[in-house]
Amino acid sequence: MGTLSLLVFSPAIGILALLMTRNSDNNQRTHVLALLSSFIPLLLSIFVFALFQGGNQLEERVSWITFQVAERTLTLDYELAVDGFSVLLIILTTVVSLLAILSARWMVNKDLNLFFIFMLFLEIGTLGVFSAHNLILFFVFFEITLIPMFFLIGKWGGTDREEAAFRYIIYNGLGSMLLLLAIAVIFINVGNTNFSVVADFFSGGEQKRFQAGMAIALLLAFGVKLPIFPLHSWMVKVHVHAPPALVMIHAGVLLKIGAYGLIKFGVFFFPEGFEILAPVIAILGLINLLYGAFLAFRQTELRAVLAYSSISHMGLILLGVAALNEAGIQGAIFQAVSHGLISALFFLLVGILLVRTQTTHLKRLSGLARLTPLLAGYFLVAALAGLGLPGMSGFVSEFTVFLGIFKTMPVIGAIGTLGLIMTVVYFLRAILNMTFGSYRNTFGNLKDLRTEEVISATILLLCIIGIGIFPNSVALTIQQTLETILVGIGG
Amino acid sequence: MSTLPLQPFLILALILFCMGLFGALTKRNTIIVLVCIELMLNAVNLNLVAFSKYGAQPDITGQVFSLFSITIAAAEVAVGMAILIAWYRNKNSVNIDEVDELKD
Amino acid sequence: MEWVSGLLASEPSSSNFFTYIFISLPLLSVVLGFVTYAILAERKVLGYIQLRYGPNRTGGKFGLLQTVADVLKLLIKEDTRPKQADRPLFWLAPIIAFVPSFMVLSAIPFTESVVFANFGVGLLYFIAVSGLTTIGILTAGWASNNKYALMGGMRSAAQMISYEIPLLMSLVGVVLFSGSMNLIEIVEQQQYVPYILVQPIGFIIFVIAATAELNRIPFDLPEAESELIAGYHVEYSGFRFAFFMLAEYVYLFAMSALITVLFLGGWQPIPGLGFIPDFVWFAIKFSIVVYMFMWIRATWPRLRADQLMEFGWKILLPAAMANIFLSAIVKELFF
């Protein structure tokens, strides 16, 4: 078993351990166990990161299914490998998962054991998605994440949890089935679904119509996950009704699968298709950016604000992709990572807040700065990161994206900047109202952050600032991957 | 009169079959439904025998086939009647629209 | 009489149709005459067996006109129909009962030349059509809307279907040996040995089953007068009733003729006595069979309903199956 397989399936150790300790109501022990077991993937992922030297690394291959059709041999294999982009997301996954599990202890009040099992299961799926070097395998892990997500939303979510869970499953199911169809078409054309092989196969790139068709299919498939404007309703539901610890992973990592797929398969495999589609993607990105920002401004529920802000930020990724040049793609990747960190931080804080006040309704929250200054402070910092304050990761990514888009589509870029202003407005409106609004003591005595909570929040914050100050740490990692992609789009 | 054309037989069989089908789908009395099914099966036998005698390649197989179909039809009707009797004893009716315990 | 069989081989035409009518009418009169005198004969035979005279007033010393008088009486008798009866069925029932009984006669070869219909599946035709009478009887029982009648009708149906199977199976042996279902061929096969000698078990089973099919004592449960008044025809009077009686005796005729054909060698003479005309041979054998039926009637008590059914299914049917088994093996070994 290779390193990557070890990494992907390492949470299984935790699952087994937790299964052994069933029926114990000892939440403390369960929690420690889950925490310890989520350290294993983290350590392994750091190890992988350390081994990583650019390009496709740590390849593993076990042959799986072979089809004999007439004289052709079609093969589906179990293949893992990482590149610059995925290694970043793997680290992001392990970190956010660890933090989510750490914070879940206080946020989740029933069947903690099962909750952790599903969380670890989800981690397997997510790690698998990012480590797969084969489309079918990617799809397999992609689908596998649906089940734990369904349970986590449905069982531990808020008021509308079951509806949210079903909405999640339907939208994502549709997306994934479209993806499966697209993969099947790729498979029968190529005879293999290895990323490199597929990329090589299409690099000749004469079949414009085919490429465009595939690009549309992939855009739709990943658009559900991302989400792109008309397909976003499930995502808001999930953000609002799922347990915050889960949303940390969901908003932090799972949504990035959309961006990951779009860049890694879409742009990489079908550059010409995306070239044709670029204006559409740009407009969709713009709509996402503005629509998300506008609706975020109108929300009265903090989690909904964050949901729409996610949509808005995903618009930036789309703009980056649409730019189809080095800066744009780089910006999109930056944005994926940075938004992952920022939204994880946000939902960590939301979770903490929810435990204390039982609500995240903006009209009922105000003047937290006086009650819980630390929490309020972190919220403020997170908001600043979100709106892209220089020195934080958000700034780097937004800046790069706009650098890219201005190069190819200046008009759209110009309109896009409007979105940035709106971002500032809605974040500050929400957060300032919450922290510094007129003080009404409706909650009695609220406890400020605990040590563990401070530590979790600080880790995330440090990452955000770290990327903001030393963007090269990310840029160098993705350098080689980016170059491979750029060869295709001729940038 | 030695060679009859095939068509009249086929048309008659088709008519019988359609009558049977119509009856089987519309009648209320289960026994009549079973009778209608029998009618459809007999239309088949007519077809088989006609093909066997006047078909493109006359061949005894068709008649053998019809013997099989007669037998099996008898078995089917016997089972159908047995089930009908069991149902009748529980429900006291033979009307098919009273077969309504099971529905969505 | 040669022209009858010659006619069968002629070109079919509409004129043939009318010719047939004319040649079948004599048969009808023969049958009606038979029925008339069979009833008388039966009463006489019963009388003598029971040490009494039977009818002896009308028509001379032997009561020769007794049945004729009875028929005339029935003809002018009032014909009542219960109000609750099912009118069309009540009207139709005697006809349904009678028609097949007459139809089956067409298949029987009386002599080598007196053959009405000569076809490959004569035996099957006979049995298939004779089964239809049950429907007539059941219809009568149902239409009368009378408890006794319905009971009689049901019993008749149950009995007839129960004995139909041994009846059919007992004949498989005959078909097996003759290799044909054409009655003429079957008779011709018996030129030297009548099948009663080859198929004794089959013969016995057939006679028993035939008695039951004819609803005759000891199997006359459908009209058992001591239990069911008169069974299925309890509501029938006048000429309608006469048709049930007619059907019953025409069946006696047909069944006896069939037994003659199948087991006794039909018109075939006893070797060495070939100078006697074939129709006489047929008549002699036929009369013996008819007499046998009367004899049985005179000597056996009636069975109970349960005995009747269980006898049919548990003894007759297995015996008939065993007979097929046996016949096949005998044929395989000795022929």
Added chain:
Amino acid sequence: MDLQTLQSFEWGIMTPEFTILIAGILLSLLDLFGRERWKKYLPWLAVISIGIAILFLGNQAGHQDVSILYDTYIFDPFSFYFKFILLLGSFLIYLMILSRTTNHEIEDRGEYVYLLLAALLGTMVMASSGDIITLFVGLELLSISSYIMVGLRKNNLHSNEGAMKYVINGGIATAFTLFGMSYVYGISGSTKLVDISREMSGSLGSGEPVAIIGFIILFIGLGFKISTVPFHMWAPDVYQGAATPVSAFLSVISKAAGFMIIIRLFWDIFHSIGVAAENDALFEAIFGFVATVSILTMVIGNIVALRQRNMKRLLAYSSIGHAGYILIPLVSLTPMSLENIWFYLLAYVFMTIGAFMVIYILEQAKKSEDISIFSGLFKESPLLAVAMTIFLASLAGIPGTAGFIGKLNILIGAVIANPAQYLLAGIMALMTVVSYIYYFSIFVQMFIREPEEERITNISGLQWTPLILCVLGTIGLGIFPFIALNFFS
């Protein structure tokens, strides 16, 4: 036919059938004349006989093609592989019967045991028949035995009704099948599949419309067994009315047999012809029709399943949907199709019998078939809940299970076909998502809802056996599908 010809036939290849036949007769005699206390061992005898039949069948692996009795009985890879599925499925169903805990009114009756064998025999005859008469006789042996099995709970009104509907629908379907067969016979002048295939590949001339009508009617009739539109309405009622193992039998074995007969008729006859032959119109009309039926079946099965609350009905509708999926490879007619159908049916055996097994356990414990028997199952018996989750995930086609590989194969087959069946593939994908809704609503019951009052008592080893086998099959085929696929080729 003299003794010499008779002895020249290679009777050895019929050993699996003979085993089942003898076992069936033996069981019926034992049931009639045996002592009362022996009767509970009858299913064991059946299990053993099926085991022996599987061994005999295994012995025939790699045997060259044989046909005996003048081509009416043929042994070829197709029959070998499908008989494997039939025997395997029946084996699991007998284990299911053995596992019963309560004394149901019918389950101690011998008929229940040997009628299943009779039905199995019918399916095996169908698998091997090379003549439409034999095919038909096998089919009816299966059908008539099934009618009785469904109605065997004489005093249960649901059972009576299910059987009633089954018989009537089945009778009409039989008439359709026969009517179609009679036309096929009329056009080709033979009942042997080889001859029919040869005739169909030539120019039919004016007989072509008759052939089209014949095959379409034939397909409609045969669609009854696999519950495709328009003969799908019986399935929910019958599944609900029948005892659960019988439902499982109908859903798995009977359906597999239905596909077998359809493949025999349509694949054998048309595959060799392909679109290139002279009879384009015949070919296109028939396969266009099959494609339409497939679409309707998928859509109706899955959509109506959404509003079911009775578990057996739900599975019935879901099985209708699955029938639609399995028709896709038949339409696409690629070299992979047979393999795909076979694999899907194999996967279907494990997942469906598994699901029925779980329902059977719960139904006995809770005396209900409503979906609420699953509520809080995870708290009551986590392992049972996990097993059910695996089966349902497989039915839904979640990766890691056999069902996923099956669907993947079908999808690839549909896309690789020439011309590609994108519409079918798309609808299948869409309906898979629809099916998520009802499968996941069972997950909601098991994991999210709280348990009701009736608790299930402990589950015996006998009950675990089929469950574990099914779980192993479902997961095993999902992760190592190449085992089965290599076995097939």
Added chain:
Amino acid sequence: MDSLHVYQNSYTMIVVFMVIAFMLPIVALTAGKLLRPNEPTKAKMKIYESGVEPFQDARVRFNVRYYLFALMFVLFDVETVFLYPWAVAYDHLGIFALIEMLIFIVVLFLGLVYAWKKGVLKWT
């Protein structure tokens, strides 16, 4: 051609017999209608029930035995049909037919035994 004529004439003959068989009762009953008196009274039109006023409908539910026997009949009757072609063609078939038919009869017999054992053949 001869045999075909015989064939067709034979069936014509059957039709003739059928016509005559229908005509006889119709003619006789019509004649009887002209001759016989017809004076229905209420009592005459009553159903005969051994001198008692008729009560209830005659068409009550019947013993289920009747149906069971009817079912048995349907099966056995049709199975017997198989015996006839076999018997006719026996000479041409050889030993195989013998064995096959013996098996068939044994199966049929098994069916009978089944019914017997299950108590179907018991009348009361």
